[in-house]
Amino acid sequence: MESVVHGFFVSPPAAAAAADHKLRSPYLTPKPLLTAYKTLPFPSHSLSFSHSKVLSATPDAGVSTETGVWAMQDFYTLRKEVEATSKRVEEIRASAGLEQLGEEVAKLEKAAATDSFWDDRSSAQQTLMALTDVKDKINLLNEFQTMVDDAETIVNLTEEMESTDTALLEEAATIVKELNKALDKFELSQLLSGPYDKEGAVINITAGAGGTDAQDWADMLLRMYVRWGERQRYKTRVVEKSMGEEAGIKSATIEVEGRYAFGYLSGEKGTHRIVRQSPFNSKGLRQTSFSGVEVMPLLPEDSLNVEIPEEDLQIGFSRAGGSGGQNVNKVETAVRITHIPTGVTVRCTEERSQLANKIKALSRLKAKLMVIAVEQRASEIKQIRGDTVKADWGQQIRNYVFHPYKLVKDVRTGYETTDIVSVMDGELDPFIKAYLRFKYTQSM
């Protein structure tokens, strides 16, 4: 075990980086509540939470804005919703451990008050940041309570009053609606607390068993993830693509830049299986193909302070045949680096100079090793190495059936939909959320 670990990921800088990641919580500013929310994940769902919109933003909460009259039925629906939300807030506040959070604040404040606090500037700053984060979280949880209290007050008031105040009820409906959205995001952000979840992501797609059909499938997946990235307003770039002989791709690499991209995508790692009538099969028979998807965090250059001893690296440059040097002019500058102790290998071809490819490959290797380091907490390194994605039978995490019926089903979470067209168009959020919840319950 130790020979494999080689001390590189338990080195102080890496540990500090990991700690640093943990300390910074996903919500940046505590007030005002609503702008804070804009920094939360899932940028595609933009939150338009403002009281000025109260009058126009309520139809799906059971309010008929056209008539402006509240039927009793609508009121009961609202009351039910408020009750449910109130319960939800209670649960979330309980599971977030408000009491412990309070203790933590006290502890951190005490630490910050000591005389020697500023002796170590960087640790002082970390403490302060942690303090801000915890306070933000407490504020947020209290804000939830205030909001639900407001809604409850309106409901109670209406029950006591003879006539209904439409504007008030609409306000309550809006509060409930927005509060639920906020709670969704809070829950999700709690699920994304892995050390690299906040980072961007690098997706690697490799066509598996199934020949041309599999290569076409890999291309479809490529499009799916690119579309997903675009929907999230992430900066999505296909940085490498190796074309298949007849159609599709042999492999491709996508870089997704943006907050939480890795957190969302990490569950996509695995084998994706397609069942369809292959357009490449002249008999029109049903065919099954596989493609492998690997996901790594996209780490900024300077955060990769993992030290790998030179002798642990085997660096290969593919320079096609012959005597090389002046004799050959090829833009082939691919670099392949193997980390000997773990056998982890990366290849980089997209840059235009060998040095640039080497730098990029090295940073990708480090990212990969860091993922392994994180995964290692849960299992032995041997298992992790065996955990490479095999694009083959019996390994799939998700099935995409185009024929004889239409169904996308995640094998792990059981989540399924028949709307395969939307999924292939990047509508992956339900799958991603289902997996995150699944992972969360597994870890409890």
Place this chain on the structure above:
Amino acid sequence: MNLSILARASILSSTLTSRTLNRTIPHRPISSSSLSYTPTSPNPKTPLFLRPPIFTATLTDLKKFQTWAQTLASSVGSSFTESDNGPCSEILHRELNWLIQDSVQTPDILSLNSDSKTDAVVKLRAELGDLYLLWKQRIEERRPFQYVVGCEHWRDLVLSVEEGVLIPRPETELMVDLVEGVVKERVGLKRGLWVDLGTGSGAIGIGIGRVLGDEGRVVAVDVSPVAVQVALFNVRRYGLEDKVSVKQGSWFEPLSGLEGQISGLVSNPPYIPSGHISGLQAEVGRHEPILALDGGEDGMSDLLHLCNGAASMLEPGGFFAFETNGEDQCRFLVDHMESVHNNSFCDLKIVPDFAGVQRFVTGFRS
């Protein structure tokens, strides 16, 4: 000369027109100045990626070009590789992406899968018609990709190159690492005078200029006036005019008076045996300057000349590194230095390149 350029351009444009008759590419007659590639230009050409994006095309037309060029690249298959170890389709596809990167102001627009924006107008650094022509030159004439786009990415540099100047090779990138390693250990050399003989595009000279200390200077020498102009352009682009000077002349000629004062001498001289020239990969043999490739009967003429010069020009403790054609030349050179110049050099080493070929000879003046 001008006539021949015009004639060539008109042949190219007429073949182009006939090839693409069914298309509706709005292309004006191709100007001879922007596309001719006779190595006589007194002023170096601006690499494609540095030209202003003053041309436009619709996204649809640009995509048409891309599809056409992809088809052309795919049609090559492995035929070039089989005939002379040239590039295969996969490499050509990568080159095509880079050509688009260099010539389109917002290349990402092609990778977005949005079908709605087909009427979008894209800004180009060359006319769309010229892109067709350039890609034809690449495939049909085997014109090196680096000449097509006018630059080569080398280490962390992007160097301007054009016909008449050797395209720096990835193997040679290591030369800079060798120098960096040496000056780290012998700090005195960092402040000295370094020489890159046969600098071509200026690659090694600029590379070591950036690893030397503030007081270190580099003289980059080349006999070819085109190379001197291109090297100067590249030196200026990296703001190294005060550190790297470019001189025209043959090998040690411009360095008279500096005997025994040079701290470091590096060179990637022509080293291919004359007999091998005709069998070279078409991109190299047909397009790159023979002056920078042909090293005489056994490929050793210039290397030996450099070796002898190094003995007199280097200061005691001065460092040298030469690139060679491979193991045989490396061994020959080391033998020569040990036997003929006994006691002049020490710490002689043969260093392999990344592909494992014994590529460099390095050592110090005793």
